[in-house]
Amino acid sequence: MSNTHADRSQGELNLEIEDMGLESPEVIQTSLAAAMTLGLKGGIFYRNAKLTCLNLLLTYQGGCQGRCGYCGLEQKRSEKTKGTTFIRVAWPTYSFDLILERTKHYQNSLKRICLSMITHKSAMEDSLKLIARLHREVNLPISVLCAPTLIHKTEDLQKLKDAGADQLGVSIDAATPEIFQKYRGKGVRGPHQWEHYWEILRKGVDVFGSGKVSVHLIVGLGESEQEMVTAFQQVHELGAVVHLFSFYPEPGSAMAEETAPSLGQYRRMQLARYLIMNDISSAQTMGFNSSGQVCNFGIVVEAFVASGQPFRTSGCPGRDGETACNRPYGNERPGITLANYPFVPNLQDVEKIRGELYAGLMEGVG
Template sequence: MDTSEKQESPEFVQTSLAGAMALGLEPGSFYRNAYPGSLNLLMTYQSGCRANCSYCGLARERKAKPDENTFIRVKWPMYQVTDIIDILARPRQEIAMKVQRLGRICISMITHPQAPGDCVSLVRRFSGAISMPISVLVSPTVLPDAGAFFQELRAAGADCVGVAIDAATPELFAAMRGPAVAGPHRWETYWAAVKEAVRVFGRDHVSVHLIVGLGETEQDMVKTIGQVSDAGAQVHLFSFCPEPGSFLSNHKPPSYGQYRRIQLAAYLFNNNQITQSAFQFDSKGKIVSFGQPLEELLGADLAQGNPFMTSGCPNREGCVACNRPYGNERPGPNLRNYPFLPEEHDMNTIKGQIWND
């Protein structure tokens, strides 16, 4: 690596630690052989992200110790794009099995004025060198014309787009990402981007990230998931986990019961198996019924544990590629998003959590 070169996108990107391990660029092993199915890349600039989201490791005003300089609680090492492409473009028989398991590339923008143009450049470079589907997690705040940008992305080779709305209500969005924390993001801008992305990429080729546990009720979250579904997008679900040094570093994650119920709701909406009118809530906004027994609603999907697996963009075979191993918690027996089909002992644990807080 030429250290005299300005280490910024589009020539450099950061990778998730799991992605770097899969590429053979970082040492380590995967708990329960949960290899990543997507290579997650993060755009990077020396001046950093211009946003100030209260839960994020990239927040402008985050006060973290040197050993806490993380994003989603792990390090994201930086590499030259040419080095990553060289590894991915090797003949299949010459690359490690961990690399062969990668079925998608996801490029995440940060809130920086150079990001839109550099992102299109990155998509074009990867799509021109590698026959792997490409997703982009966009930052709507820095898009002067979302529709034109999405057209450029699609022409460059992307087939899916993600929009991280994260907070389930406009009030929480403003408090966590907008004016209350001196952040630039606006609820209306993000929803407008979702609608434009669906117009350009088509139904179910757009995802909306939502984080459970930022202070919303389950009824709030179900309403927003329903709006995502009505807009023609899929929900990709995350459980809040505190980032050291962030404004929410002392905020507790949601209970397993709360997360399991929302996982079930999201799965049902993503597969067009439920409407908002089917849900019943108690006086505190907690789900008390899905309208009929879960076994009738979900059948074999529930028995196999599909609703509790990580939700993410698919590979070419239609299976989830972006399984983000242990993105919500440390590797261990109590997982929130399973990066693989839960086994029998996992399902016994899950079933005990659904209605138990």
């Protein structure tokens, strides 16, 4: 059971903000898991998982100016579904003062705060204000998931760091320029540009330092496994870290009718990411079949599979060096099959993972 039943008398009050024309920085969205952890929503986490990073999302009446085909914030969604979910789960809106008050109260159960920008003209200025206030009033490290389309100068990144962020996130999402263009750029008449995102990634590493910048990549947007592994290697060689997500068809989005990647595909990408990020193997030493699937990882992988570590949620660390942003059930509904494990997989989990790892290969393992 999580700590979500604490302060139940307050938690049962309707503290969620309805649509009253309020915007950030006065109000902020937070994930359902975070609202539960802060005692603002009731419930318990499956298998006693604990959320250890407070995820916050800027919100505006005009919404996000991006038009990403897979995103829950995409502008063209129907009024019934727009803004109700983002990366699968609900993101209720609260006053920022309330979130700050609750964060101070529950900060001993948290390891990090992550503030996510959206593509909106006010997002950069508001992020600086909120990061500075969080840094001043809460004793937790802060990540900022930036909106690269709003950032044009190295000085902008330096301002985010000076305000109090110690980690920068860049959501490139797509493994190839063609897929990026299709779902984030001209293909959806969106404002985002592949080259600019990678430029901000490189500048981010210069400002925040090696290992202090993360890149979000989404498995299942149409890329081959070899293309995704190549992207892992490119990110690693720049001094950044990959945080991996499994595509989820958001209701109301342009990709609502698409299917999520197979579990075998996602398991192979999790393992490949782990091996590359930890300098255990590389894209150059891995083997791929004619379908672009990983058929060997360049080394014997059983010890890594047995540890379960490659299959845990990848996210920014806390001060203890362990993953803080563990996003329980952000990729799938709680149940028997988990894409990202928000805890260390047990022996039964590992046995299940072994059976999933090579499922769906068009050709045998080499």
